[in-house]
Amino acid sequence: MKFSRSSLSMLLAWTCSHVNLATAQCGNSTSPPVNYGMVLFPSFQALDVFGPLDILNMLSLSHPMNLYLIAATLDPVSTAAMSASMNPLNSNFSESIVPTHTFADPPPDLDVLIVPGGLGTRAPAPRLDELIGFIRDVYPSLEYLISVCTGAGLVARAGVLDGRNATTNKRAWAQTVAHGPATNWIGRARWVVDENVWTSSGVSAGMDATLAWVAAVFGEEQADSLALGMEYERVSDPSNDPFADYWGVEDVPPVRVPLE
Amino acid sequence: MKFSRSSLSMLLAWTCSHVNLATAQCGNSTSPPVNYGMVLFPSFQALDVFGPLDILNMLSLSHPMNLYLIAATLDPVSTAAMSASMNPLNSNFSESIVPTHTFADPPPDLDVLIVPGGLGTRAPAPRLDELIGFIRDVYPSLEYLISVCTGAGLVARAGVLDGRNATTNKRAWAQTVAHGPATNWIGRARWVVDENVWTSSGVSAGMDATLAWVAAVFGEEQADSLALGMEYERVSDPSNDPFADYWGVEDVPPVRVPLE
Numbered sequence: 001m002k003f004s005r006s007s008l009s010m011l012l013a014w015t016c017s018h019v020n021l022a023t024a025q026c027g028n029s030t031s032p033p034v035n036y037g038m039v040l041f042p043s044f045q046a047l048d049v050f051g052p053l054d055i056l057n058m059l060s061l062s063h064p065m066n067l068y069l070i071a072a073t074l075d076p077v078s079t080a081a082m083s084a085s086m087n088p089l090n091s092n093f094s095e096s097i098v099p100t101h102t103f104a105d106p107p108p109d110l111d112v113l114i115v116p117g118g119l120g121t122r123a124p125a126p127r128l129d130e131l132i133g134f135i136r137d138v139y140p141s142l143e144y145l146i147s148v149c150t151g152a153g154l155v156a157r158a159g160v161l162d163g164r165n166a167t168t169n170k171r172a173w174a175q176t177v178a179h180g181p182a183t184n185w186i187g188r189a190r191w192v193v194d195e196n197v198w199t200s201s202g203v204s205a206g207m208d209a210t211l212a213w214v215a216a217v218f219g220e221e222q223a224d225s226l227a228l229g230m231e232y233e234r235v236s237d238p239s240n241d242p243f244a245d246y247w248g249v250e251d252v253p254p255v256r257v258p259l260e
Numbered sequence: 261m262k263f264s265r266s267s268l269s270m271l272l273a274w275t276c277s278h279v280n281l282a283t284a285q286c287g288n289s290t291s292p293p294v295n296y297g298m299v300l301f302p303s304f305q306a307l308d309v310f311g312p313l314d315i316l317n318m319l320s321l322s323h324p325m326n327l328y329l330i331a332a333t334l335d336p337v338s339t340a341a342m343s344a345s346m347n348p349l350n351s352n353f354s355e356s357i358v359p360t361h362t363f364a365d366p367p368p369d370l371d372v373l374i375v376p377g378g379l380g381t382r383a384p385a386p387r388l389d390e391l392i393g394f395i396r397d398v399y400p401s402l403e404y405l406i407s408v409c410t411g412a413g414l415v416a417r418a419g420v421l422d423g424r425n426a427t428t429n430k431r432a433w434a435q436t437v438a439h440g441p442a443t444n445w446i447g448r449a450r451w452v453v454d455e456n457v458w459t460s461s462g463v464s465a466g467m468d469a470t471l472a473w474v475a476a477v478f479g480e481e482q483a484d485s486l487a488l489g490m491e492y493e494r495v496s497d498p499s500n501d502p503f504a505d506y507w508g509v510e511d512v513p514p515v516r517v518p519l520e
């Protein structure tokens with residue numbers, strides 16, 4: 001019987017989360033993911049990107065890890081609102097991040113891809129086609145895909161959430177779940193795990209999902225250590241989601257099942 | 261009697277936090293700060309910068325605001341560890357942000373300056389001299405100065421914390437408070453306010469300090485609305501600080517009082 005690296009990694013994560021092994025066995029004594037990609041697009045939500053990345057930046061000081069920032073071009077990508085209607089007072093308040101790779105010339109051998117959300121996910125469809133195509137093309141070779149906030153809408157449009165359980169931003173619930181008619185959308189969830197696809201709720205939930213992912217892959221002790229270092233009281237129960245009630249969201253079952 | 265804009269703004273914030281006025285009077289019916297600066301330096305902590313900025317990015321969609329990112333040069337500034345000893349496994353895992361201004365040619369009329377922390381605050385002193393000189397020079401004309409994490413050490417080195425109450429990162433407590441011998445360092449504090457100087461505890465505490473600052477300046481309703489939008493359970497009690505116990509920090513009183 002032969003396992004792919006991806007299958008072994010998922011088996012290890014499952015075993016570590018279901019069996020009370022010593023932490024070292026669930027830590028870095030095997031081969032955790034090394035190559036991480038974050039997609040960027042105009043008008044991304046800053047914390048969707050930098051909540052997870054701050055955690056992984058720190059993790060990379062004790063594990064060998066590489067990060068690739070992937071966008072349409074190598075020009076810096078801005079958080080600025082895409083249209084005047086989104087920024088009615090004409091504020092000049094944004095940050096620009098430098099990509100390392102493009103969708104057309106992506107890094108080889110990605111293990112983990114992170115997909116953030118933000119107002120930019122509402123861009124006219126053609127502007128997001130290349131990004132969505134990249135997610136669709138790269139997903140089969142990934143060990144894990146993690147979406148934050150309305151990034152789940154992009155992942156859904158790539159077909160990756162068909163037949164899966166998932167969640168997304170609670171304020172932008174209706175318009176985001178509309179992108180995944182074949183997805184079982186779970187309303188009360190800080191994050192949802194379905195095989196190797198992790199989807200988080202809105203903005204700051206990306207930090208809790210990332211810490212939970214670190215716990216599953218690198219061990220609980222590692223996740224707790226990172227949270228302590230960043231003085232962050234992490235939500236470790238994925239059903240702890242007061243924002244589901246606040247924003248009044250409900251589960252949305254799939255309306256069609258994809259063909260096998 | 262004549263008030264400066266800064267004095268009026270501080271008086272308004274104080275009044276709003278002590279008197280039960282209608283929110284509109286404590287909201288944007290007066291003139292809140294417009295021009296915000298964030299200093300950047302090599303090996304800054306990503307969440308120290310993007311926690312506060314994500315909040316302010318959203319606020320800028322409903323208030324006229326400008327952001328200036330200020331660094332030693334206009335070259336992108338990286339989160340990468342400064343030295344091999346800080347990154348022993350040689351990970352290639354960092355993000356680079358594009359500045360808009362330099363310390364030598366800063367934006368005019370800054371109202372608010374934010375100073376993040378990170379491993380870069382431990383750089384050899386000469387590398388930080390220009391940044392610290394900039395903080396020293398600009399502080400007298402600011403309405404507010406906000407530090408996050410070990411950024412308090414930079415603000416202390418600029419002399420701004422002399423004779424003030426302040427806090428900082430709890431894990432890096434001892435080495436950071438050493439930079440402020442004339443400061444009254446408060447151990448159990450998610451953040452501390454002393455007149456127009458706000459200092460937060462480590463990393464994620466910058467989000468709670470920023471939301472508390474938004475509450476003081478733009479109104480509680482505005483702060484709560486932003487936290488709900490980012491699905492973030494904010495800490496609104498500044499004495500709620502479990503990390504003080506965890507990291508075993510204690511208050512450090514000033515050992516000398518600056519000359520009047």
